[in-house]
Amino acid sequence: MIELSLYFGTLIAIYAIMALSLNLQYGFGGLLNFGLVAFFAIGAYASANFSLTGVPILFSMALATVIAGIAGALVAIPTMKLSVHYWAIVTISISELIRVISTNEEWLTGGTFGMSDIPQPFATVIPVRAYSTFFALFAFGFLVLCFWISNNIARSPFGRILKIIREDEDFGRSLGKDVSGFKLKTMTVGAAMVGLAGALYAHLTTFISPQAFEPIVTFIIWAAVILGGKGNLKGSILGAFIMVVLFNSTRFIGDFLDIEAVIIANIRLALIGLLIILTVLLRPDGLMPEQKSEF
Numbered sequence: 001m002i003e004l005s006l007y008f009g010t011l012i013a014i015y016a017i018m019a020l021s022l023n024l025q026y027g028f029g030g031l032l033n034f035g036l037v038a039f040f041a042i043g044a045y046a047s048a049n050f051s052l053t054g055v056p057i058l059f060s061m062a063l064a065t066v067i068a069g070i071a072g073a074l075v076a077i078p079t080m081k082l083s084v085h086y087w088a089i090v091t092i093s094i095s096e097l098i099r100v101i102s103t104n105e106e107w108l109t110g111g112t113f114g115m116s117d118i119p120q121p122f123a124t125v126i127p128v129r130a131y132s133t134f135f136a137l138f139a140f141g142f143l144v145l146c147f148w149i150s151n152n153i154a155r156s157p158f159g160r161i162l163k164i165i166r167e168d169e170d171f172g173r174s175l176g177k178d179v180s181g182f183k184l185k186t187m188t189v190g191a192a193m194v195g196l197a198g199a200l201y202a203h204l205t206t207f208i209s210p211q212a213f214e215p216i217v218t219f220i221i222w223a224a225v226i227l228g229g230k231g232n233l234k235g236s237i238l239g240a241f242i243m244v245v246l247f248n249s250t251r252f253i254g255d256f257l258d259i260e261a262v263i264i265a266n267i268r269l270a271l272i273g274l275l276i277i278l279t280v281l282l283r284p285d286g287l288m289p290e291q292k293s294e295f
Contacts, residue, residue: 009116010204012244018217019224019236020143020150027187027230027290028154032084035075035091036221038098039191041213043068043198045109048118048208058123058189058217063198068187068195076187077249080180083227095215102210114209118202118266139200146193150233153189161229162186216269218275220247223272227279229286238288246271 018036026029041264043064050060079090102109126134153159165172165179172179202208220243228239250268259267279286 003132008244008248010132010136010139010200011248012241013136013143014200014204015020015221015224015244016143016237016240016259017197017200018194019240020146021190021197021235022221022225022235023228023230023233024150024153024193025186027225027232027236028159028162028166029183030084030162031183031186031190033090033187033190034088034218034222035095035098036194037089037092037213037215037217039068039072039194039251040105040198040201040217041098041102041210043195044202044208044213045115046195047199048115048202049108049118051203052115052117053229057119057203061196061203064199065192065196067181068198069192071182071195072191073188075191076184080183080187089205093216099210099213110209112208114211115202116205116207120203120206120210121170129278130287137255139204142196142200146196147233147237149189153286154233158182158185172187179218220272221245223276225286226276227286229288229290231290232286232288235288237288239286243272246275289292 012101018040022033022036025033046067047057047060047064047124050063051057055063065076075090075094079087082090097256105111106113120131121138122134123131134257161172161177161182165177167183169179172182199210205212221240223281224243225236226239227242228235247268248269250264283289
């Protein structure tokens with residue numbers, strides 16, 4: 001039971017990092033990134049490949065973070081002049097492109113068989129009985145770092161300009177601000193954070209395959225931000241906590257009810273959808289609304 005709790009806690013930290021990233025992009029910058037899982041996969045596969053070839057794990061994770069950030073920039077550069085709605089379509093397309101690549105390019109990703117035996121950080125020096133606790137603290141350490149970075153960005157002049165762009169891009173341009181440049185920087189930082197989350201996930205599970213990077217991941221992160229409250233970083237963490245607990249605990253419905261696995265999967269998605277609907281109707285600003293006075 002303790003091991004399971006620690007595993008869930010580590011997942012919460014990983015998903016909270018992605019929720020912080022999305023809130024930075026959408027909650028502060030108004031960018032509709034529906035391809036979050038693409039950068040999650042890039043970070044996971046990059047760190048797994050580097051570490052399996054003998055690169056030190058922490059350095060592999062750092063490289064994966066940088067590569068995911070570069071990928072975010074490469075997506076943003078040709079599309080940053082598009083409206084947010086076209087931007088959303090592009091990000092969805094990118095996520096599907098990465099999914100197809102991860103499924104078919106066996107030399108890089110292992111294809112449908114996936115990549116196994118991914119090494120874990122400090123596994124040779126941390127006792128086996130204490131390793132789950134260590135990895136949970138390891139992941140939460142990165143969550144604290146990402147929160148600190150996001151909070152500093154949000155409270156800086158850069159963050160205030162992001163909010164202006166979110167509300168009215170034309171007004172931002174009228175102030176002489178480089179709207180496209182702000183979008184590019186936000187997308188790069190956000191993608192890098194998601195890549196870090198992907199690297200953590202790869203080293204947590206020690207096995208990754210295309211099935212781990214389905215669109216449902218993006219859906220869960222969006223639900224977390226909507227539930228927690230856009231524009232509130234603490235709300236992102238709260239939303240990630242609720243979504244991870246809800247999504248992972250409901251998989252045990254079959255232990256209590258004689259229901260087919262396919263139906264259970266549909267019930268789990270329906271519960272998340274219902275939660276989003278109730279949140280939008282009853283708490284449209286989320287459980288922890290944006291505190292405008294902070295900025």
